[in-house]
Amino acid sequence: MNVSSEPLFVVVMGVAGCGKSSLGAAVAQAEGLPLIEGDDHHSPASRDKMRRGVPLTDADREGWLTTLGEQLQAHPRGAVLTCSALKHAYRQRLRTACPALRFLFLDIDRPHAAERVAARAHAHFFSSSLVDSQFATLxxxxxxxxxxxxxxxxxxxxxxxxxxxxxxLPEAA
Incomplete structure (x- = not known):
C-alpha cells in the first residue's frame, strides 16, 4: 500500500496482449490507488476502427491522450493508468499532464502477444490483426x-x- 505522503502516479504500458489490465489492477490494489483503464476512454470511432483491424493514427489518439491526462489530474493522491503509450511522444504528453509519472513497461515478444490477443478475442474489441502494427509503432x-x-x-x-x-525506491522517480 502507498504509505508515502507523495502521490504515486503509474502507467502500465506495452503492446496489446502484454497484460496491462491484469498488472494495473494488481498494482492499484496493492498500492491502494484507483485504476484508470485506458481502453475505457477510447472514442466509439476508435473502438470501431480497432474492432475492424484498422490501426489508430496519432490523430485518433490525440483526444484519448488528452482525456487520459485529465483522468490522472483528477486523482491528486495518485492513480494507476493502463495505456499502451507506444510512442515517446505519447509518453511525453502524459508526463506533461502529470510530471511525477512513472512507467511499468511490460515487454513481450510478438508470438506471445498474438497468442494472448487471440485468446481474448471473444471478450475484447481489439482485433488480433493489429498486433503487428503495435510492434511497428512501439x-x-x-x-x-x-x-x-x-x-x-x-x-x-x-x-x-x-x-x-x-x-x-527513491531513485524510481
Missing part, C-alpha cells in the same frame, strides 16, 4: 527516466511485487 521506453522494464511472461504476483518494490 518506441521502447527503456532508458527513459522513471521506467521499469518487466518481462510480461512472468506471473502477475511476481510482476506486482517487483513493480511495487521499484515504485518505493
Amino acid at each position: 518506441q521502447s521506453p527503456v532508458g527513459e527516466p522513471g521506467v521499469l522494464r518487466l518481462d510480461a511472461l512472468l506471473d502477475i504476483p511476481t510482476l506486482q511485487a517487483r513493480a511495487s518494490a521499484w515504485l518505493h
